[in-house]
Amino acid sequence: MAYDPQRHDALILAHRGGHVPPAQALQQLKDWLDVPLSDSVRQRLVSDAVVMATAGGQFAEAVTLGRQQTPAGLSDYALETLAVAARRVQDTALQGDTISIWRARQPQALGPRIHEAFWRLDSGDVVGAKTISEALMRKAAEHIEVRVALLELRAAVARAEDQPLIAMAAYAEAGALRPERLDIRREADFLLADNGAAPTAFDDAEAAAGKNPGAFSALALSMLQQKALAQRLRWALQERDQRRGVARVVALDKVLAGQEAALVRLEAAAQQAHGADAEAWRVLRRNLESDRLLALVERGRPGDAVALYETLSLAGIDLPFHGLAAAARAFAQERRSAEAVPLYEAAIAKGGADVPMPGEIHFGLVYAYLDTGRFEQAEALLKRLEESTPALTRLAPEPGRPNSQYTEVIGMRALMQLYTDRLALAQQSFTALTLDAPLNAGYALGASLTERLRERPEAGLARLEAQMADHPDDIGMRVGHVEALLGAGWFGEARQRAASLVADVPDSLQVRDMERKRDTLTGARLEVDAAASRGGAVIASSEWRIDSRLSSGLIADQWRVFYDQSLAQGSTEAGNAKRVRGGLGLRWQRGPWVAEGALQHAAAGPYRNGMAGRVDYRASDAWRLWAAYDGDSKELPWKARVAGTGAREMAGGVGHVVNEARRFNLQWQRLDFSDGNVRSGLGLGWTERWVSTPRVQAETRLEAGTGRGRVLDTPYFNPPRDASVRLAARAQWLTWKSDDRQFFQAIEVGGGNYHQRGFGSGPMWSLRYEHSWSLGQRLTLRYGLGIASHPYDGVRERQRSVFLNFSMPLQ
Numbered sequence: 001m002a003y004d005p006q007r008h009d010a011l012i013l014a015h016r017g018g019h020v021p022p023a024q025a026l027q028q029l030k031d032w033l034d035v036p037l038s039d040s041v042r043q044r045l046v047s048d049a050v051v052m053a054t055a056g057g058q059f060a061e062a063v064t065l066g067r068q069q070t071p072a073g074l075s076d077y078a079l080e081t082l083a084v085a086a087r088r089v090q091d092t093a094l095q096g097d098t099i100s101i102w103r104a105r106q107p108q109a110l111g112p113r114i115h116e117a118f119w120r121l122d123s124g125d126v127v128g129a130k131t132i133s134e135a136l137m138r139k140a141a142e143h144i145e146v147r148v149a150l151l152e153l154r155a156a157v158a159r160a161e162d163q164p165l166i167a168m169a170a171y172a173e174a175g176a177l178r179p180e181r182l183d184i185r186r187e188a189d190f191l192l193a194d195n196g197a198a199p200t201a202f203d204d205a206e207a208a209a210g211k212n213p214g215a216f217s218a219l220a221l222s223m224l225q226q227k228a229l230a231q232r233l234r235w236a237l238q239e240r241d242q243r244r245g246v247a248r249v250v251a252l253d254k255v256l257a258g259q260e261a262a263l264v265r266l267e268a269a270a271q272q273a274h275g276a277d278a279e280a281w282r283v284l285r286r287n288l289e290s291d292r293l294l295a296l297v298e299r300g301r302p303g304d305a306v307a308l309y310e311t312l313s314l315a316g317i318d319l320p321f322h323g324l325a326a327a328a329r330a331f332a333q334e335r336r337s338a339e340a341v342p343l344y345e346a347a348i349a350k351g352g353a354d355v356p357m358p359g360e361i362h363f364g365l366v367y368a369y370l371d372t373g374r375f376e377q378a379e380a381l382l383k384r385l386e387e388s389t390p391a392l393t394r395l396a397p398e399p400g401r402p403n404s405q406y407t408e409v410i411g412m413r414a415l416m417q418l419y420t421d422r423l424a425l426a427q428q429s430f431t432a433l434t435l436d437a438p439l440n441a442g443y444a445l446g447a448s449l450t451e452r453l454r455e456r457p458e459a460g461l462a463r464l465e466a467q468m469a470d471h472p473d474d475i476g477m478r479v480g481h482v483e484a485l486l487g488a489g490w491f492g493e494a495r496q497r498a499a500s501l502v503a504d505v506p507d508s509l510q511v512r513d514m515e516r517k518r519d520t521l522t523g524a525r526l527e528v529d530a531a532a533s534r535g536g537a538v539i540a541s542s543e544w545r546i547d548s549r550l551s552s553g554l555i556a557d558q559w560r561v562f563y564d565q566s567l568a569q570g571s572t573e574a575g576n577a578k579r580v581r582g583g584l585g586l587r588w589q590r591g592p593w594v595a596e597g598a599l600q601h602a603a604a605g606p607y608r609n610g611m612a613g614r615v616d617y618r619a620s621d622a623w624r625l626w627a628a629y630d631g632d633s634k635e636l637p638w639k640a641r642v643a644g645t646g647a648r649e650m651a652g653g654v655g656h657v658v659n660e661a662r663r664f665n666l667q668w669q670r671l672d673f674s675d676g677n678v679r680s681g682l683g684l685g686w687t688e689r690w691v692s693t694p695r696v697q698a699e700t701r702l703e704a705g706t707g708r709g710r711v712l713d714t715p716y717f718n719p720p721r722d723a724s725v726r727l728a729a730r731a732q733w734l735t736w737k738s739d740d741r742q743f744f745q746a747i748e749v750g751g752g753n754y755h756q757r758g759f760g761s762g763p764m765w766s767l768r769y770e771h772s773w774s775l776g777q778r779l780t781l782r783y784g785l786g787i788a789s790h791p792y793d794g795v796r797e798r799q800r801s802v803f804l805n806f807s808m809p810l811q
Contacts, residue, residue: 290323
């Protein structure tokens with residue numbers, strides 16, 4: 001349709017009469033702009049198109065048209081709408097140019113001055129905007145519209161100065177003057193939402209939209225709903241931390257249900273929304289999904305949070321830093337720290353100055369670095385936290401106020417020493433911390449854990465029990481108390497306290513981890529110890545053995561039923577022999593006492609049916625005692641077994657444990673052979689760890705022993721007297737780590753001297769290489785090979801061997 005001024009006039013009148021919607025009118029105006037026109041006609045068409053685009057909410061389109069024509073080429077009536085559109089799309093440059101031209105054309109008008117104040121606010125010039133506002137407020141405004149506009153400006157300035165009460169009063173006054181102005185009500189509700197009353201604001205807006213469907217747009221309602229749910233989430237977390245039992249998560253579950261409903265509402269509304277609002281809907285969905293990630297993590301559902309994050313990633317949704325941090329926490333809780341690390345790093349990078357330092361995100365990243373074996377990066381980050389956290393608060397009402405964040409950072413330093421196997425340093429740190437802050441629950445918990453890792457279970461338990469009266473409701477302390485009881489062997493009390501924790505805080509991740517550890521310690525277990533060797537003709541030219549034990553779960557907090565199976569075979573120059581033996585037994589453990597006994601049956605030998613037993617007693621953290629009896633000893637030489645000889649074994653020992661790095665032991669053994677021979681021996685050992693770092697541990701073991709036999713003429717190796725001294729050095733290094741899964745390699749080199757009466761002395765040596773895997777909770781696998789040289793009856797023999805040890809929980 002060709003352009004005609006009369007048709008143009010008719011279109012504008014039809015729009016004003018409500019017969020033509022803005023979008024249709026805009027399209028017609030744009031069609032006319034595609035044909036050659038005079039400058040005056042083009043100016044009118046573009047001016048009307050800007051007005052129509054703004055009226056239809058197509059602010060980006062209005063800005064595009066305004067830039068094509070330039071503000072100077074628009075009619076006066078289009079300048080205000082262009083300024084509004086430029087403000088909505090945050091084009092402050094065009095907004096300022098438009099207002100400047102508008103003021104030049106109408107120097108006495110209030111409208112341009114009011115819009116200039118808003119532009120200054122948008123540009124960050126709060127002082128300039130306030131100056132204009134105060135100057136305009138001193139003038140008597142005759143028209144209600146002008147008074148309302150000035151009140152809106154006062155409210156905007158007050159909001160920029162963080163004075164919500166003044167802003168709310170201004171909106172209330174403006175709303176009273178123009179109750180039909182729904183946009184004023186919207187601004188008041190958003191002000192409420194931004195100042196701690198988001199649920200009230202949303203409820204008010206939803207009620208208003210119910211009475212008047214045009215009162216709030218779908219976008220505005222969804223934005224208020226997101227803000228309300230975010231605040232309810234904070235309230236729900238506070239309520240959860242103050243209550244016990246299932247009631248503690250009722251509010252949190254309501255928030256999750258509300259978030260689901262909000263997402264459904266958002267998806268439905270966003271599909272019908274105008275393209276100009278697409279970015280706003282995208283940002284809104286991003287914020288709502290981020291809040292949902294946090295809610296799922298706090299509800300103890302990290303698996304669901306991980307699934308949600310992966311879905312959002314596939315959809316290309318760019319989460320804000322707090323959403324990335326929530327996803328990182330979920331991956332870490334799922335023991336997928338390798339995937340948590342880049343998310344934590346991205347959250348810190350994206351958040352910039354908005355990420356508090358130190359804060360939960362930085363602490364989470366330190367732990368994630370440790371869980372993935374990135375010890376150097378963890379150390380570097382912790383140093384940055386220490387350097388940026390003073391001991392005293394810089395901006396405090398009074399000088400000398402302690403900085404609570406500093407307390408967390410120095411506690412983290414001690415914990416890092418603990419988790420990186422520098423236990424002596426950790427103990428020094430926690431000793432100093434607990435002296436300075438004896439009532440700090442975190443310090444007490446760290447000190448207790450350090451004692452337990454240093455092989456002092458009684459001291460660790462005593463530390464916690466001394467603090468429990470001061471922190472009866474602290475979840476970390478209660479969990480630590482259960483774990484300390486388990487470590488000290490008090491399974492009954494541990495079970496009762498664990499049940500109380502589960503009843504009080506069933507959703508807690510700490511409590512769930514504690515339950516998994518307890519189930520592993522008290523559950524059924526399979527253990528296998530196997531080895532094979534060749535080359536020792538005096539003992540056996542070749543041999544192999546497989547010893548296994550299947551234990552039931554703990555019964556009545558003290559008892560276990562177990563079945564032992566021993567299979568072995570040895571080849572000697574005198575013949576071959578097998579050992580096939582099974583035993584059914586009962587084990588009792590309570591506190592420092594462990595006792596077990598078994599009835600056993602072998603396929604051959606003089607002591608085919610018999611019994612075995614052992615008692616261990618932890619007299620204190622420093623002293624350990626044990627005694628054992630075996631009615632059909634597995635230490636019987638193969639040549640004795642070929643000759644039809646058997647042996648009963650008695651043994652005992654005492655151990656002195658200084659800490660995890662130093663221990664001494666003394667043990668005695670006696671074998672009573674069925675052929676009348678008696679062999680006894682005495683051994684002394686000293687183990688010392690010299691190097692202990694996150695990646696490498698090195699220790700030595702010095703052993704000395706002596707033995708004697710009663711009968712000299714036996715078909716098996718039985719020196720009347722012998723003695724040995726041996727020093728072994730072992731180095732172990734961490735090759736791979738992923739959360740509670742680790743892989744170590746180790747090498748051990750030993751050497752010494754062996755003396756046998758009648759044959760003199762000779763050197764002995766050994767070399768051993770092994771792999772060690774820790775695969776989750778208490779699942780371990782060790783295997784390796786070795787070579788050793790030893791003189792027997794003056795003849796040097798070289799033995800090559802392989803071994804395998806396996807321990808697995810059965811639940």
